[in-house]
Amino acid sequence: MTEFSRFTPLVRSLPATVPFVGPETQERAAGKPFRARIGANESGFGPAPSVKAAMREGADEVWKYGDPENHDLRSALAAHLGIGMDRIVVGEGIDGLLGLVVRQIAGPDTPVVTSLGAYPTFNFHVAGFGGRLVTVPYRDDYEDLEGLLDAVKREGAPLVYLANPDNPMGTWHDGETVAAFAEALPEETLLVLDEAYGEMAPPSALPPVARLIDRPNVIRMRTFSKGYGLAGLRCGYAFGAPGTIASFNKVRNHFGVNKMAQIAALAALEDQAYLESVCGRIDAARQRIGEIARANGLEPLQSATNFVAIDCGRDAEFATALMGALVERGVFVRMPGVAPLNRCIRISVGPDEALDIFEAELPHALAAAS
């Protein structure tokens, strides 16, 4: 025997794909660290000083398992959102929560609707539970809500994914449009509305919390990874109708949320002044990335996220070469994986020093890629 023979047929059929290759893998291959880490939509601005202080004190607490009910964090989130605690579940990042939603709905061949080129980790989970992805092309670099609704109805799909603001393009629909989309969905279709970038979007991009909160077929997800600068701590949350949220308790890993994440997230939520200042810095960095792109003859897309997709004006081959040339010069960036989005490269915001390096290297990378 060289292989264990009784993994399920589904598991045996899965490829050993990785949704994303980590920058560390590229650094090891190159034998040197990146000079600018602006590829994974992390926040180079980091968390608040108050949060770092809480984490340093938290080092004395992590011998304990975290509270499996995430009581204090859910309670603070409830106050923040103006809803009851029973409408909130905390998980190991949005990635973890997405896996739990997919698991609860998708089995073999279940049709699941998403946009063609949208978040790969969602697709990874759908494949991992045997679901069948039904993809709808973007329309002019926006997720196509009409197309998504049509696909849901045509397929009788029980699950549809929408990121607003969108990743990897950074574009967004206004909250009214998104709410109307949610309300137009059949009751038998659950919408995962991924609002990972919500804090740094125009307020009008987010439907009011109250608007969708009582719909059992809508789950909204947010995270401490982006605006709050805590990607490495893996802490996200979902909110919706109590019955829908309660179902997570049947399958979640109850002690899965890290105690340090609980401590840091609570501190982060309490420091809204820092969040506000960071959102200002994110916006300034978006502007600057746009200016750098234009100065080099490239066209930045509008963004409501912590990154800017830059239309490189040619095909995927060129964008791939440009990304490669940047990576070679120590600038970690990524790009969308699917046409026609993959004519773009995607630059995450970061502090001035990181963008200085991007600005200095982009002309050389363009010359190398041409």
Next chain:
Amino acid sequence: MTEFSRFTPLVRSLPATVPFVGPETQERAAGKPFRARIGANESGFGPAPSVKAAMREGADEVWKYGDPENHDLRSALAAHLGIGMDRIVVGEGIDGLLGLVVRQIAGPDTPVVTSLGAYPTFNFHVAGFGGRLVTVPYRDDYEDLEGLLDAVKREGAPLVYLANPDNPMGTWHDGETVAAFAEALPEETLLVLDEAYGEMAPPSALPPVARLIDRPNVIRMRTFSKGYGLAGLRCGYAFGAPGTIASFNKVRNHFGVNKMAQIAALAALEDQAYLESVCGRIDAARQRIGEIARANGLEPLQSATNFVAIDCGRDAEFATALMGALVERGVFVRMPGVAPLNRCIRISVGPDEALDIFEAELPHALAAAS
């Protein structure tokens, strides 16, 4: 519509059970904190000072996602265990890894063998994927290896769970016996050998790493939660044959392991001197818990873990009353859930101050329970 209608039949059939109620829930109910937290097999001795220092510095790093390959930690573990990195997977605690193993093997009605009263979180995962638990009673407070083997063969089970040393009883088989059990299993049955308490067991309790490492049907699991004192950081690992370990990559949440956990675990592994000193303190605390039990007319079981099961000499009702009386007096302890194990209460080791409180309160609790 008040409930979303298209969760899978399996999910709809699951109870909203929680494997363990957290001590924080009890504290909130009581309106005051526990005076001694010795119920969840955490390490009240905490992590090494060197690890705390690494975590404090790590606060500046958690804006980044953790390396999805867990390269540095796997590399250090590989050196520590004397095996190749391709034989190791890091996950969100053993709990997370157990979920992934179950998911890869158990579908509706798949028979899965474990001991009656063994680790509830494993059972939670089996139920969560629709598997059918086949339980084998303990024999004289030891997991019954012969009984487990018989059950595996009778049921044609593809998966069997064994914790050695055992939780919740603290007993253990020697490494030779465990290895012989693993080798006697059919090739079509995967053994999860949970060695969460391995570091604090007599070395003879663990089969040599090399003995089982090439068997595709054996996965051994260890953790940074117990000996290393990092329960709250959720970091465990599994090792085995490369093909079996590689399969985790098909389903695991690649960015799921927390950056802070990677930093702390690496520092913990590097400080073996601290681990050794803590194991000495754990052993002394086990002795002391035993003496406290005997001084009160109760019988401690031998333990190779960081807790001691105390036989209260009567029935489950009495043990439950005793546990309740301790909890009421501010001493957080737990007890096994199933007869005949539930004639015991289970006391985790901890620093002197915690055991002082246990020692002072046990006579009062006994009086109250009698």
